[in-house]
Amino acid sequence: MEIRKDVSLKPFNTFGIDVRCSHFVQIDSDEALEALLAESVFLSQPKIILGGGSNVLFRKDVHALVVKNEITGIAVVREDDNHYWVRAGAGENWHGFVLHCIRMGYAGIENLALIPGCVGASPMQNIGAYGVEIKDVFDSLEAVQIPDGSKRTFTRDECDFGYRESVFKRGEKDRWIITHVTLRLNKRPVFHIEYGAIEEELEKINSDRLSIKDVAQAVINIRSSKLPNPAVLGNAGSFFKNPVVAMDLCESLRAAYPEMPAYPVSGSEVKLAAGWLIEQTGWKGRRIGSCGVHDRQALVLVNYGGATGDEIYALSERVAGDVQERFGVTLEREVNLF
Numbered sequence: 001m002e003i004r005k006d007v008s009l010k011p012f013n014t015f016g017i018d019v020r021c022s023h024f025v026q027i028d029s030d031e032a033l034e035a036l037l038a039e040s041v042f043l044s045q046p047k048i049i050l051g052g053g054s055n056v057l058f059r060k061d062v063h064a065l066v067v068k069n070e071i072t073g074i075a076v077v078r079e080d081d082n083h084y085w086v087r088a089g090a091g092e093n094w095h096g097f098v099l100h101c102i103r104m105g106y107a108g109i110e111n112l113a114l115i116p117g118c119v120g121a122s123p124m125q126n127i128g129a130y131g132v133e134i135k136d137v138f139d140s141l142e143a144v145q146i147p148d149g150s151k152r153t154f155t156r157d158e159c160d161f162g163y164r165e166s167v168f169k170r171g172e173k174d175r176w177i178i179t180h181v182t183l184r185l186n187k188r189p190v191f192h193i194e195y196g197a198i199e200e201e202l203e204k205i206n207s208d209r210l211s212i213k214d215v216a217q218a219v220i221n222i223r224s225s226k227l228p229n230p231a232v233l234g235n236a237g238s239f240f241k242n243p244v245v246a247m248d249l250c251e252s253l254r255a256a257y258p259e260m261p262a263y264p265v266s267g268s269e270v271k272l273a274a275g276w277l278i279e280q281t282g283w284k285g286r287r288i289g290s291c292g293v294h295d296r297q298a299l300v301l302v303n304y305g306g307a308t309g310d311e312i313y314a315l316s317e318r319v320a321g322d323v324q325e326r327f328g329v330t331l332e333r334e335v336n337l338f
């Protein structure tokens, strides 16, 4: 374990923002983390824990110790007639983990294929796509408390998952380093293919007997057609959350825009599609300097190369401001700002 000074974070955030941090360390085992906890830099500096860097926007240089979690390893730790409990290191690449589970026949996360980032960040924001969220298969996670190093296991209930959030984005924010995540996956698949685009893709794949591999392939095809590959075009996936609004507001908007997508959340609340709202304001595909709104999915902001975090932030303010003005709907960011 080597603590380096004045390191560029460009390779470590999928937006590709070139900011520097005062200290940087990569940890690849529980032992390395334990050793880090005793270091004076760890004790004296503010800390940022980074996984895949796929859900962050760095606005300026950070005066902090950035801890890049690279703890790996995947193992079945328990099984019964119906389930495998699969434990993975927080630093495992999420998509690599999904592919491993598909190869091994562990079902339940095939709809979450190709989501960028690492296993450790997946419960923090309760990643989700195409009708499945990680909370649906989550068993527990292991974490180390900052700064005293005490270890704790969080159960599903204790994580208190919500739409793109958990206790780690609320009361427990910045207090834990997640080291391992355990999912309870199915021996016999339970398919979630009701999402329109998945059905269409599966028809194209046209397999005799539906498998989790087919579902993952359908998801990969859809995501690749709409979402920019961060290795090619800097981005952090959905920049905003889909807003949850009161039924009354939804009904008055629906009167003016009958084609507006809306998904009931409860008897009194409805989730709107932020991508649709943004597209209506004319932002889809617009470029301002080195950044812009993606031309195939308006919920994604992109860095065409050389954009600063502040430029992307300013763009997001303009986009959210226009949605607010036109629809009276407030967009909340999904990415974490530093």
Ligand code: EPU
Binding pocket: 128, 129, 130, 131, 227, 236, 237, 238, 239, 240, 241, 242, 261, 273, 274, 275, 276, 277, 279, 284, 296, 297, 298, 299, 334
């Ligand atoms: N839409 C538009 N214009 C756009 C984008 C979307 O009109 O530019 C409309 C679509 O036609 C559709 C609706 O908005 O009627 C929803 O669009 P889509 O199915 O593409 O999904 P989304 O709501 O924009 C969410 C997640 C994605 C996830 C997809 C699929 C959030 C913030 N985003 O996007 O997650 O992949 O559903 O389940 O919930 C991420 O979080 O980074 C992410 C990519």
